[in-house]
Amino acid sequence: MFPLLLRRYAASNFWIGFAVGGEGVFALLLPFWVGVLSDRMPSALAMRYGRRMLPLLVAAPIMALSVAAAPFASTYWLMTGALFVFFAALHGYLTPLWTLMLDSVPDERRARVQGTRGVLRALGLAYGLVAAGLLYSIAPSAPFVAAAALIVVTTAMTWQAERKLGGDREPRERERSGVHDAWKQLRRNRGALWLLVANALWNGAIDGIRPYIFLYASIVLGLTVAQTSLGLGTLIVGIGIGSVISGRLGDKLPRGRLLRIGTGVLVVALAIAMFIGTVVHNALWAELALGIGGLGAAAILTIGYPYFAELVGEARQGEYTGLWVFSVGFGRIVAPMLVGLAIDFGSRMMPRVKGYPMMWAAASLMGFGGWLALGRAIRSAARQGHEDRPADERAA
Numbered sequence: 001m002f003p004l005l006l007r008r009y010a011a012s013n014f015w016i017g018f019a020v021g022g023e024g025v026f027a028l029l030l031p032f033w034v035g036v037l038s039d040r041m042p043s044a045l046a047m048r049y050g051r052r053m054l055p056l057l058v059a060a061p062i063m064a065l066s067v068a069a070a071p072f073a074s075t076y077w078l079m080t081g082a083l084f085v086f087f088a089a090l091h092g093y094l095t096p097l098w099t100l101m102l103d104s105v106p107d108e109r110r111a112r113v114q115g116t117r118g119v120l121r122a123l124g125l126a127y128g129l130v131a132a133g134l135l136y137s138i139a140p141s142a143p144f145v146a147a148a149a150l151i152v153v154t155t156a157m158t159w160q161a162e163r164k165l166g167g168d169r170e171p172r173e174r175e176r177s178g179v180h181d182a183w184k185q186l187r188r189n190r191g192a193l194w195l196l197v198a199n200a201l202w203n204g205a206i207d208g209i210r211p212y213i214f215l216y217a218s219i220v221l222g223l224t225v226a227q228t229s230l231g232l233g234t235l236i237v238g239i240g241i242g243s244v245i246s247g248r249l250g251d252k253l254p255r256g257r258l259l260r261i262g263t264g265v266l267v268v269a270l271a272i273a274m275f276i277g278t279v280v281h282n283a284l285w286a287e288l289a290l291g292i293g294g295l296g297a298a299a300i301l302t303i304g305y306p307y308f309a310e311l312v313g314e315a316r317q318g319e320y321t322g323l324w325v326f327s328v329g330f331g332r333i334v335a336p337m338l339v340g341l342a343i344d345f346g347s348r349m350m351p352r353v354k355g356y357p358m359m360w361a362a363a364s365l366m367g368f369g370g371w372l373a374l375g376r377a378i379r380s381a382a383r384q385g386h387e388d389r390p391a392d393e394r395a396a
Contacts, residue, residue, distance in 0.1 A: 005070065005079060006019055006076065006079060006080070009076035009079060018080075019079070019080040019084075023087040023091075024329065024332075024333035026084075026088045027091050027325075027326070027328075027329025027332065027333065028326065028330065028333070030088065030092055030095075031091055031323075031329065032322035032323055032326055033322070034055055034091075034096060035095045035096070035099065035317075035320070035323075036322065038052050038055055038095070038099060038318040039318035039319055046170075050159075050163070051096075051103075051318075052096035052097070052100040052103060052162070053096070053100070053158075055093070056100075057155070057159065058092070059089040059090070059093040060089075060093065060151055062085060062089040063086055063089040063093065063148075064148040064151045065148070067144050067148050067151070068141075068147075070082040070144055071140050071141035072141065091325075094325050095322045095325050098305065098321045098324070098325065099318045100158070100162060102309055102314075103317065107391050110250075110251070110305075110306035111249070111302060111303055112247040112250070114247055114301075115248065115250070116247065117243075118239060118240070118243025118298050118302045119240050119243050119244060121301065122236050122237075122239040122243065123240075125235075126233075130229055130233075131143075132147075183323075186312075186320075189311065189312060189384070190376075190381075190384065191377045191378070191380040192311040192312050192320075192377070193380075194376040194377035194380055195304070195307065195308050195377040196308070196323060196327040197377075198304075198370040198373035198377060199324065199327045199328060199331065199370075200327045200331035200334075200370075201331060201367070202300045202304065202331065202366075202367065203327070203331035204332070204335030204363075205335070206266075206297050206363075207332045207335055208338060208362065209339060210336070212343065212359050214228050216359060217231070217283075217286075219353055219356055220356050223283060227283075231283065231290070232290065234290050235290040237291060238291040238293065238297075239294040239295075239297060239301075240298075241294075241295065242262075242294055242297070242298025242299055242302070243298040243302050245295075246258065246262065246302040250302060250303040250391075252390055252391075254388040254389055254390055255303050255306060255310065256307060256377070256381075258299060259299065259303050259304060259307060260378075261299065262295075262296045262298070262300050262303065263371040263374060264371060265293075265299070266297055266300065266367050267296075267367040268296075269290070269292040269295075269296055270293060270360050270363045270367055271360070271364050272285075272289040273286060273290070273293070273360040274360035274364060276289060278357045305324060311377075311386060335363075339362045342355075342358040342362035343355045343356055343358050343359055343362075
């Protein structure tokens with residue numbers, strides 16, 4: 001919804017892109033350092049508020065106020081400033097939120113918990129694609145005020161759950177190692193390093209097409225914005241169902257093997273979408289491809305993080321989670337530019353559809369690259385003595 005607001009004040013599309021693309025700066029700079037901060041928090045603060053909860057309690061009201069204020073800004077720069085404040089708080093929020101799961105959930109249950117989060121992610125996507133649009137049609141400020149309320153309510157629920165489960169409130173000795181030691185250890189942990197590469201490519205394949213999906217639907221399939229929003233329901237359903245299935249299987253079967261299957265499903269779905277956009281031009285088949293892609297994406301989003309935590313171990317969870325979130329952000333930033341270049345290149349070969357089917361080809365290549373990087377991660381981990389075994393076998 002932010003681009004719709006910015007359109008009223010921005011001098012050109014470039015300035016809309018500048019405001020929205022500003023998220024990338026915060027996505028690259030903040031996650032690791034917020035993870036370091038939560039790992040090294042003074043024991044007095046950790047025991048009182050929770051090592052991961054304190055950053056959430058600081059970031060949540062900033063997120064809520066900035067997102068609620070944005071629609072009431074009267075100039076481009078005020079609105080962009082509110083947007084940048086929101087992005088900064090958001091990327092200060094994500095790392096401790098993800099790490100909280102590692103603190104509270106044993107390894108043999110983490111995939112199931114991530115599966116539940118995947119269902120909630122699908123519901124959030126449904127809000128962004130459907131409910132937010134309906135609220136915006138009632139009043140432009142409505143979806144932003146509702147989002148602010150959701151941030152406050154869900155953070156309060158998280159704090160209540162963290163206090164009940166205990167979180168990470170134990171006192172710790174002061175960390176004597178340097179903040180760059182996690183990077184040094186990661187260079188030696190080739191399996192985890194290759195998994196970060198795979199994660200960047202996965203997220204690039206998933207998020208690289210996001211800025212262009214409505215343009216593709218309009219130009220190639222002849223759909224309206226409303227029809228496209230409803231058609232994306234198959235993607236949401238695919239992610240929701242896939243998250244439940246992946247979460248159940250991820251605690252019973254080897255996670256690396258399941259990730260390879262999920263990545264393969266995603267790549268096949270993207271290839272099918274490429275064929276549909278080039279030859280068939282059928283909206284129903286496109287919806288089917290999105291549903292299949294949602295199943296594959298759900299496996300990646302559900303199992304990837306628990307598998308990474310499995311490879312790096314239980315120490316310095318905040319720092320390593322920051323690196324995981326960093327790889328997510330890196331993929332999201334670079335991929336839209338690469339996909340845009342592919343579309344521009346394809347416009348010469350496919351002038352009637354302005355090259356838009358090429359976005360599926362670019363996403364497929366990134367997905368296939370993630371599949372190859374995952375294979376390297378599994379093999380490297382095995383050479384270092386970490387066999388790809390089910391979580392319950394490792395716990396036994």
